Amino acid sequence: MTMIIGTWTINEVIQDRPALDPMRLCQTRIYGAPGRWLLLNADPSSAANLEWFIDQFCDHERLEAERLGVSPYVICDGEVEATDIGAGGVIYHPFLYGSLDRPTAKAGFYGLAGWHERRHLLRALYEGVAFATNMCIENLRRVAEIKEVRIAGGGARSRIWTQIFADVTGYPINVPDGIELGARGAAMCAGISIGAYRDHRAAVRKATSISWRHIPKSESKVKYSSIYSKFKDSISDASHIWEKLIK
Template sequence: MAETKAPYFLGIDVGTQGLRSGIFDLRGNVVALSFYSYPEYHPRPGWAEQDPIDWWKAVQDTVRRCIYEGEIQPEDIASISVSASSCTVLPVDRFGNPKYRAIMWMDVRAFDQAARINATENPILRYAGGHESPEWMIPKALWLKENLPDIFANSDFIVECQNWVVYKLTDRWVTSLNNAICKWNYCPTEDGWPVSLLRDLNFEEVLQKWPREIIPVGKPVGELTKRAAHELGLIPGIPIIQGGIDAYAAMVGLDVVHPQRLAIVIGSSTCHMALSETPIFSKGIWGPYQGAVLPDMWILEGGQSSTGSIIKWFSDNFAAQECKEACDIGESLFDVLDKIAAQVAPGSDGLIVLDNFQGNRSPYQDPLARGALWGLSLSHTKAHVLRAMYEGTAYGTFHILEVLAQDGFDVQEMYASGGGARSKLWLQIHADVTNVPIYLTTVEEASTLGTAIYAAVGAGFYNNIPDATLKMVQISGQIYPIKENYEIYRFYYDKYIKSYFSMKDLMHEISTRVNRNQNSARSH
């Protein structure tokens, strides 16, 4: 580890499966990292919930461990920032006490509400790729009103996870401009709050339940309270700097703060973020979002609902023994999986995988789409299946890049982070399929680093985010496309695209029937 010295910046990253806190110095060197896992609850198909009390326990545990393991003094923490997965929605009273478990970002119970929002054809939806997601704030808040009216009525605020953790640190209810623009339909170029859309829905009352003070990322929110300082083992008065959505913090932690670059964050799902100097309206791509991270830049966002989760599904069901043996000798999961998949040549001898295991986020925005594996023969092995999964998820990324290119945005470089970035073979396949080089950074936890960069900027140690990333993000490696593999993959990518349209109606029929049967079984 590089030699580090004060001042230090604390980034808190509230994720899906757990919370990570990290302490970094002015050069972006890691001083300490700590992770705390917590459970998810799935009371019905398509539902996903968490207990906010688990988030706060995780903050306490990880911050205290970072201070201890980093062997630093609490007074050397110059500033703190918080980012979180979104849109995880929570009804609370004015003191932050939850009225209901948090409805996680992946929860799609508000499918009907989102459909009604889309039916309005309100002009603001063009800034959402033309299609509101049931994952977002307005559909979930509307679901609360219609299905839990007492909870909705008796809640002082309807907030996100990020708002809640910031309140716990500062006793202030504020909204991150990043979250508001990207998940709450707030649009700076269209008079701000989505009043006309809410009027179409007869739902203007929700405006009274949102924290109305909006603060951009990298700007001060307040100071750490005495109570919070005591619980975290810190000193009161430390500046709290506004963060936002974790994937966007990862974009900053990867130095994707310049046009023509794309951040690809490969976790259970994959997020794709890029900056543009002009607004680009691509159907099926979220945005364009003006000023969500940098004041004069627009963000374009694509995403795949299932990527790392598909690989985990494979390893749990078909490679458990190999993974256990590797763990026993200290090998990583991806070391094992890469060895298995490397036995097979590009194209997987004709196997095609559709990566829509949890629906398609971009560009089809089709929650009823499902995964598929076709082209099987008796000569295929589990190595072929794994390689085809690596390739199918890379095809999904290439599809998003092609949609962006058709609308005038040409990606020239990709910067990768997330658990999936630990697989060199999977990254090589992404580079080969897309014909775009991939760059890796020294700090794998790009979201935590990006959040700490917000803290450093907000405390005045750098003039702006690009100045900070220039000093705090270091490139550690490059992966270049192999031309002959790209030519092979062009053929199979064409079949991947055609597969969705050939199977779309069948997938919808199956999904609808399965969902109906599951709901019927639960009701009995």
């Protein structure tokens, strides 16, 4: 499966048969290779949440990043890594831009107390995006087989975030080398059309490589399983509030 963590989360599986989702949460499309089909789902509950958070609340991280000559995202990664799994009991709903499965969904931090710091909110945001993505994967898994994951998009540049995705989903996460992988894929398809590559498999073998790989950590996976259950329960509870807010 390919997991794209960018403005949206987009999860895709290529297989040799179409699949109809009775719940209509996943799409089936014709793929570019003969006899292959693309199954996917998507949701805006992804890395755009972090961009918003940094823009609104991370002036300190911006100044520190400028002083060190690095991206503010690197500073945020360090704060998240220094914070324990579970973010001190804070849960984040990453629905700043809504949700395709939940039309009334709103974003929010839950479980805040006076002792929490900004790093707890950051950790909760990283985890909340991973939880929401895992809900999408659960929908996709009903109609497709998933063995491991390749991750792309801006969120894939964060080693701590990609490890969180591995621990939350329970799948090994492979991070391909390079950036703007969609553009690379388009170039590979062009190469196939002019005969530079025999087919899609040959193009993948010759033009892609894996930078690093995450294996789910057993202890973290157990902890996240419990928190994920609370996350889903909190969404169910909050849905009644969301309905009232739009009236």
